[in-house]
Structures are given as structure tokens and as C-alpha cells.
Amino acid sequence: MPFRHQANPPTPWDQDLEAPQIHHSDYVHPRATLIGDVRIEANVLIAPGTSIRADEGSPFHIGANTNIQDGVVIHGLEEGRVTGDDGELYSVWIGRNTCITHMSLIHGPAYVGNDCFVGFRSTVFNAKLGDGCIVMMHALIQDVEIPPGKYIPSGAVITTPQAAERLPDANDSDRHFSEHVVQVNQDLLAGYHCAEDAACVTAMRPRGHSGNGSQPPSGLNGPVLTQIRRQLAQGNHLGLEYADRRRYRANSWKIGPIFENKSEYELINAIQAYLDEHSGDYVRLLGIEPREKKRLLELVIQRPN
Incomplete structure (x- = not known):
């Protein structure tokens, strides 16, 4: 230690x-x-x-x-x-x-x-x-x-x-600010983990960067990919939730799919398809411990423009 x-x-x-x-x-x-x-x-x-x-x-x-x-x-x-x-x-x-x-x-x-x-x-x-x-x-x-x-x-x-x-x-604006700070620091957490992973850093290259054609879908950046891979390595299930702006402000998310027994490739493409389907919504990635169904990760991976 x-x-x-x-x-x-x-x-x-x-x-x-x-x-x-x-x-x-x-x-x-x-x-x-x-x-x-x-x-x-x-x-x-x-x-x-x-x-x-x-x-x-x-x-x-x-x-x-x-x-x-x-x-x-x-x-x-x-x-x-x-x-x-x-x-x-x-x-x-x-x-x-x-x-x-x-x-x-x-x-x-x-x-x-x-x-x-x-x-x-x-x-x-x-x-x-x-x-x-x-x-x-x-x-x-x-x-x-x-x-x-x-x-x-x-x-x-x-x-x-x-x-x-x-x-x-x-008031609501105070609570929203606090929630925003939590989310910013969750993004930083993912980024710090990404910085320790050469493959994750490579995945952060700007779109259009020349490479070998193995870039992940553009909606999933390096830190998010790192979190996906960490959850899979730990044997956890992954899920998705979404919320429109009103529901997001109320922290009232609608449950989406739970993914089990998918390969990393299948999972990434399924998540990207869900992001495209809900392009006008907030989308949150969940990491779920399968035995106790306990959430170990709640990470907002998409915010509407």
C-alpha cells in the first residue's frame, strides 16, 4: 500500500x-x-x-x-x-x-x-x-x-x-448546482481512470483522426468506455436510464434496458443505438452488481444540446 x-x-x-x-x-x-x-x-x-x-x-x-x-x-x-x-x-x-x-x-x-x-x-x-x-x-x-x-x-x-x-x-437552483458538481466530479473520476489506460486515451482522439478504423462509436468517449470495461471486468451488469429535461431536474429517471451476457462489442453498439434513439434526452449508464442488484455506478453519458 x-x-x-x-x-x-x-x-x-x-x-x-x-x-x-x-x-x-x-x-x-x-x-x-x-x-x-x-x-x-x-x-x-x-x-x-x-x-x-x-x-x-x-x-x-x-x-x-x-x-x-x-x-x-x-x-x-x-x-x-x-x-x-x-x-x-x-x-x-x-x-x-x-x-x-x-x-x-x-x-x-x-x-x-x-x-x-x-x-x-x-x-x-x-x-x-x-x-x-x-x-x-x-x-x-x-x-x-x-x-x-x-x-x-x-x-x-x-x-x-x-x-x-x-x-x-x-431552492431548486441550489440543488441543481450541487447535482451538477457531483456529475462534473463523476466525469473527472472517469477521466482520471482513463488517463491511466493507454487504450482509453487513444479512444479520446478527435473524430476524423486517422487511425486503423477501430474507433468506437462517436457518442462514447474514452472515460465512458473505461467505465464500461471496468464494470464488465468486475462481472457487473450494465443498464441505461433516460430523462427529458423536466424529469432530469426532478431526478426522476425512466428505466431502460439491462444488458446481460453481451460481448463488449455488442454492448457498445447497443448503448450507442440507445443514445441515438434518445438523442434529445439525458441518458445515464448504470453498473449493477448482479447478486444483490445494487447499483455501483450512475454516470450521465449524454446531455441534450
Whole structure:
């Protein structure tokens, strides 16, 4: 294991020497530091300069499709825990589809729910953010529980239940922005994986580039092909969903085909045909674990002009 991904040191309160658990679909930048019992679900992007250090408070949980951006610090106190969505105790729990943006500090005991956005240089300490909360820049949230779906403006100091009760609800534009940031970082995640695959980089050549005639269909770029191949290599099924603009804004997707037992060539052509059929829609690629039918990937691969 690289030096920057290491077990916690032995201490009077923890002799177990747990190491980070990183899902194979994640991308952790070599300049990110992970120490101790950090449990990271699928399709997480951890950017350069982050420090995720479960050497005092532990464990930490980071949910699927979440992004931890440059310079973020995640740490915890030896004492104090929150209850995760699985019913277990954690020093820090961060949910799914959540953005922890540049230079933020999440210090346990802390709970950040699903579909949250924590803005630049904001701090969450000894606090709970409910699902769908939007925290803007340079905010402090401490010793308090924020109900789901609230908007915390830039520079706010929220340290009492009374201050939390006065917070407005996040509006649709705030939620759409957070969803957009999640999707951008999922595209970056695919791109970082692609950059490590020479065949994927070759597939990114501009259309019309001279070659041997083996270019994939033009609607499927290198990062998407990388994700398809990774899912196939892991034995997962692939599926598709689509949504028009109204459904996309409401995050209400219509299920499409599920592909099983197809070759890579057949699969790529079937996906391209589906993109052509739904050229005016958003289309999302799914990676599905076949035994438990659990989604491991949700990646938007087409956006209408």
C-alpha cells in the first residue's frame, strides 16, 4: 500500500491498526493522505492535498458518488460518535452524492447526509447536516443539528438550535448546482481512470483522426468506455436510464434496458443505438452488481444540446 494510504498508528485508545478500505472504482490522487479506518464506497473522487486521518476518532465513512475536493481535512476526536445510516457508530459519516469542496473541514463527531454540498472553507464540527443541505462558503456549523434540505448562507455561524430553526430551505437552483458538481466530479473520476489506460486515451482522439478504423462509436468517449470495461471486468451488469429535461431536474429517471451476457462489442453498439434513439434526452449508464442488484455506478453519458 502506498505510504500515503496507511494504517493508523498504535495508540492507548486504538491498537487495531486498521487501514483504509478503498473501493476499486474510486480514484484517490497520489497526493491525498488517508490514514486509519476510512471506509470509502464506490465511485468516490478524492482530490490532491486532502488529509483524511482516522488516527484519533474512527471509523470514517464516505458514501458512493461523493467527491472530496482539494485541501479538505477530515479528522475526529477520540471521544464522540454519530450513528451512520447503517446503524453503526462513526466518528465521521459522509453520505452519498455529496460534495465536500475545497479547503473544507469536517471534524468528528460529524454527520453529513446524502446529497449535501459543503462550500469552500466551511467547517462542520460536532454537528449533523441532514440530507440535501446546502452549505455555502466560509460557514461554521458546530454543536447543532441541521434539518434536511436547509440552506446555510456564506459566512453564517450556526451553533444553536434557534439559529438552525431560522434557516431557509434550499431552492431548486441550489440543488441543481450541487447535482451538477457531483456529475462534473463523476466525469473527472472517469477521466482520471482513463488517463491511466493507454487504450482509453487513444479512444479520446478527435473524430476524423486517422487511425486503423477501430474507433468506437462517436457518442462514447474514452472515460465512458473505461467505465464500461471496468464494470464488465468486475462481472457487473450494465443498464441505461433516460430523462427529458423536466424529469432530469426532478431526478426522476425512466428505466431502460439491462444488458446481460453481451460481448463488449455488442454492448457498445447497443448503448450507442440507445443514445441515438434518445438523442434529445439525458441518458445515464448504470453498473449493477448482479447478486444483490445494487447499483455501483450512475454516470450521465449524454446531455441534450
